[in-house]
Amino acid sequence: MNPLERQVLDAIDVEGMLSFLCRLIAVPSLDGEETDAQRLVAEQMERCGLEVDLWEIDLEDLRRHPAFSEEVPRQTALGLVGRLGNSAKGQSLILNGHVDVVPAGEPAKWHYPPWQGTLTDRRVYGRGAVDMKGGLCCALFAAKALRDAGVELADSLLIQSVVGEEDGGTGTLATLARGYRAAGAIIMEPTDLAVVPAQAGAMNFRLVVPGISAHGSMRRQGVSAIEKFLPLFSALQELEKARNARIDHPLMARHQLPYPISIGTVRAGNWASSVPEELICEGRFGAAIGEDPAEARHRLELAVQTAADADPWLSQHPPTVEWWGGQFEPAETPMDDPIVAVVQDAVQSLTGARPEIEGVSYGADLRLLVNEGGIPAVLFGPGDVRVAHQTDEFVPIDDLLIVVRALALVAMRYCGIADD
Amino acid sequence: MNPLERQVLDAIDVEGMLSFLCRLIAVPSLDGEETDAQRLVAEQMERCGLEVDLWEIDLEDLRRHPAFSEEVPRQTALGLVGRLGNSAKGQSLILNGHVDVVPAGEPAKWHYPPWQGTLTDRRVYGRGAVDMKGGLCCALFAAKALRDAGVELADSLLIQSVVGEEDGGTGTLATLARGYRAAGAIIMEPTDLAVVPAQAGAMNFRLVVPGISAHGSMRRQGVSAIEKFLPLFSALQELEKARNARIDHPLMARHQLPYPISIGTVRAGNWASSVPEELICEGRFGAAIGEDPAEARHRLELAVQTAADADPWLSQHPPTVEWWGGQFEPAETPMDDPIVAVVQDAVQSLTGARPEIEGVSYGADLRLLVNEGGIPAVLFGPGDVRVAHQTDEFVPIDDLLIVVRALALVAMRYCGIADD
Numbered sequence: 082m083n084p085l086e087r088q089v090l091d092a093i094d095v096e097g098m099l100s101f102l103c104r105l106i107a108v109p110s111l112d113g114e115e116t117d118a119q120r121l122v123a124e125q126m127e128r129c130g131l132e133v134d135l136w137e138i139d140l141e142d143l144r145r146h147p148a149f150s151e152e153v154p155r156q157t158a159l160g161l162v163g164r165l166g167n168s169a170k171g172q173s174l175i176l177n178g179h180v181d182v183v184p185a186g187e188p189a190k191w192h193y194p195p196w197q198g199t200l201t202d203r204r205v206y207g208r209g210a211v212d213m214k215g216g217l218c219c220a221l222f223a224a225k226a227l228r229d230a231g232v233e234l235a236d237s238l239l240i241q242s243v244v245g246e247e248d249g250g251t252g253t254l255a256t257l258a259r260g261y262r263a264a265g266a267i268i269m270e271p272t273d274l275a276v277v278p279a280q281a282g283a284m285n286f287r288l289v290v291p292g293i294s295a296h297g298s299m300r301r302q303g304v305s306a307i308e309k310f311l312p313l314f315s316a317l318q319e320l321e322k323a324r325n326a327r328i329d330h331p332l333m334a335r336h337q338l339p340y341p342i343s344i345g346t347v348r349a350g351n352w353a354s355s356v357p358e359e360l361i362c363e364g365r366f367g368a369a370i371g372e373d374p375a376e377a378r379h380r381l382e383l384a385v386q387t388a389a390d391a392d393p394w395l396s397q398h399p400p401t402v403e404w405w406g407g408q409f410e411p412a413e414t415p416m417d418d419p420i421v422a423v424v425q426d427a428v429q430s431l432t433g434a435r436p437e438i439e440g441v442s443y444g445a446d447l448r449l450l451v452n453e454g455g456i457p458a459v460l461f462g463p464g465d466v467r468v469a470h471q472t473d474e475f476v477p478i479d480d481l482l483i484v485v486r487a488l489a490l491v492a493m494r495y496c497g498i499a500d501d
Numbered sequence: 502m503n504p505l506e507r508q509v510l511d512a513i514d515v516e517g518m519l520s521f522l523c524r525l526i527a528v529p530s531l532d533g534e535e536t537d538a539q540r541l542v543a544e545q546m547e548r549c550g551l552e553v554d555l556w557e558i559d560l561e562d563l564r565r566h567p568a569f570s571e572e573v574p575r576q577t578a579l580g581l582v583g584r585l586g587n588s589a590k591g592q593s594l595i596l597n598g599h600v601d602v603v604p605a606g607e608p609a610k611w612h613y614p615p616w617q618g619t620l621t622d623r624r625v626y627g628r629g630a631v632d633m634k635g636g637l638c639c640a641l642f643a644a645k646a647l648r649d650a651g652v653e654l655a656d657s658l659l660i661q662s663v664v665g666e667e668d669g670g671t672g673t674l675a676t677l678a679r680g681y682r683a684a685g686a687i688i689m690e691p692t693d694l695a696v697v698p699a700q701a702g703a704m705n706f707r708l709v710v711p712g713i714s715a716h717g718s719m720r721r722q723g724v725s726a727i728e729k730f731l732p733l734f735s736a737l738q739e740l741e742k743a744r745n746a747r748i749d750h751p752l753m754a755r756h757q758l759p760y761p762i763s764i765g766t767v768r769a770g771n772w773a774s775s776v777p778e779e780l781i782c783e784g785r786f787g788a789a790i791g792e793d794p795a796e797a798r799h800r801l802e803l804a805v806q807t808a809a810d811a812d813p814w815l816s817q818h819p820p821t822v823e824w825w826g827g828q829f830e831p832a833e834t835p836m837d838d839p840i841v842a843v844v845q846d847a848v849q850s851l852t853g854a855r856p857e858i859e860g861v862s863y864g865a866d867l868r869l870l871v872n873e874g875g876i877p878a879v880l881f882g883p884g885d886v887r888v889a890h891q892t893d894e895f896v897p898i899d900d901l902l903i904v905v906r907a908l909a910l911v912a913m914r915y916c917g918i919a920d921d
Contacts, residue, residue, distance in 0.1 A: 152773075183772050183775065184771050184772060186714065186771060186778060187779075190778070247774075281718070283717075283718060283774065285773045285774065286773075287773075294606065294890065294891050294892065295887065295890070295891060296863060296886065296887070296889050296890045296891075297703075297761060297763030297765055297784065297785040298701070298703060298761060298763075298785070298787065298861070298862040298863030298864070298886075299758075299761070299862060299863070299886070299887055300758070300761045300763040301757060301758055301761075302887045303891075305763070305764065307734070307764055307767055307782075311731070311734075314727070314731075337721060338719075338720070338721055341717060341718060341719070341720045341721075343717030343718075343720040343725070343774065343776060344725065344727055344770075344777075345717055345770045345771075345772050345773040345774055345775050345776065345777060346769060346770035346771060346772065346773060346777065347727055347767050347768070347769040347770065347777070347780070348767070348768060349766060349767040350764075350765045350766035350767065350783075351604055351606060351765075351766060352603050352604060352765050352766065352890065353572075353705045353706075353707075353765040353766060353783035353784055353785055353826065353827075354703065354705065354763065354765055354784075354785040354827070354890070355603065355765050355890045356763060356765065357764075357765060357766065357767070358606065358610075358892075359607075360767070362727075363770075363773035364717065364773055364774075365717040365718070365773055365774040367718065406773065407773075407774070441718070442718040442719060443716060443718030443719070444718070466716065466718075466719070467715065467716070467719055467722045469716050470714065470715070470716045470772065470774070470775045471714045471715060471716075471723075472714060472778070
């Protein structure tokens, strides 16, 4: 590290970052309700010295984009990009983070309140701490350190605070629609400090299983949609097994189950003593890197249909599969793209250890930047994704400290320093 | 039939009955929302010449009764009894019908609107038509015919319009608490014109199955409550099979499945791409005639516990069984009680065929009148219970015509005619 880099690292406002992270966690920015969080981040961007572009996303227009998907129909959504440096020599860098979070579930199950940042045991607890308000704060305070240290970048650093990542990528798609591009991008999703240029696809589906209602005391007069769900659930389990039996991709092979099929919700019936006439379950279907999403979808539909055909009643009353909400294509940035090495180098400068290059099984906005925007991108961020979407979600403070520093170094090295 | 009986039958206001039934169906008297329906029935009782007792049920007091159960916590509920005749020679008769109905489910699945009485094909369609506003209207218009024909009964005919039958029996229990008793009772539940002195118990249960949440892309980091539900569901299916393998009761042996265990609702998870950390299902558990309800409940709990013990994870994270809402004990009136024969005789007078004596697999208010009130009682009413709780619920008009006539005959024969 050179003296300027050390100067920037010394300028990092750790206390300010943790304090802002707690304020941001306290805004319950569930999908569709991100406006307050976006305004709060915009204010912070101003305080960090960024030139702020806060705009009302033209949702009507965006919904016509072929890559658009959403689960929560929004009436309104804000786009937000903060820029540091104005020149454009072709080495601009995007740091992308989403403010939307998944529901907290039953608050009583949390040891720490979900809608409040709690600092304890060198961790920050709260919904969104790791996925991914923590990572977003690292980017904001890396920029602030650059500004506070008086660094002028040779090319633009663009910090994107986006909505709707969890439910389809509305916010990141909106940055592309507004024309934002860069030579490279980092999404601060929790990677446990690994550098992730490849990710599986994830496509939300809904399986609707029919039944025939009847009074429970004469249940054989009806057909329970719950019973009819069982062979379909088995078929999905078998399909998952078959699809994960042999994995060729070098970055995915390390995973026990790189392309899971997971049922997240089940709803059936509305009265304890009636036979349920319908079961609706929703889940996510992992698509393999390199796999055509349409073909992947067809494979799931076929598995459901084959199982239904094998059941005398379902063959006459077929279940339906719908694809809805997040339709995350798989995506990949070549491992030899400069963005991969620059992040590795930065972390190594700080920790002495070179971070792993990995592929991940979960979908995120990477595919929009890479596939739609043509921007080489990696995921790189603090914390363990295994605690995302869980009760007692947390991000380790040590990881935040490494990532905020690494992002500051990457910004300087990737964008370059302006000549005096 | 004697001339007076013929005179009463001729006085039956069929058009008025069908028209009032349609008005009553149009009041969506879901459990907890029965007040408007009770007021409407009270008005009709006045018009039928009944002395009306409409009272605010003391729910706080009633909840202390050991036989009390409810699913919908009511703030308020009305009791309603209409009386014809005032003497009491020990042969008074109760005609009991409930105004509460189960939800309609998806209205779009109905060919006829659920909250409107539709007369077509000699049927009345609508939620509650058969369960059991149709039967209640038969009682009201049997009483009206007696009044219109100038008949004075030797003993009281008590028409009880009750709330909360579907969710535990609040209304009928309230009539007992207010002191109403009689020598015999008929509940106009749909029996397809059979006379039913015996019924199985039905007890609502809730099974809560734990899991561990995780992101669906790493589902093996979590434990799906849906997967953990499967062995428990199997265990309930096995238990049902065992409990129905050999049936001794002469009135129950004709049923293929007299004591079903039926799951009516399932709820799991709140996000398509999270592993669900909890599954809650609700169902009804059939208790055998003569079986001690506490022992029956224990048998279900044991089956769940045994299945959980066989699963390494569930044995450490046991599911729970709760008993809630309707806890309908089995109940039985001796087949040689006079109320049985008088109903059979009346139907035979009208149709020439002697109705069957049957036992039924569903719970109703019979057990409150019999077990708590000590009142010999039967179910007897129009229509087929298999269409109860279903879409396109209906009651055949021909059945209504037989039941309204039969109830008028039974009232005269059971209560007797006052001496001039």
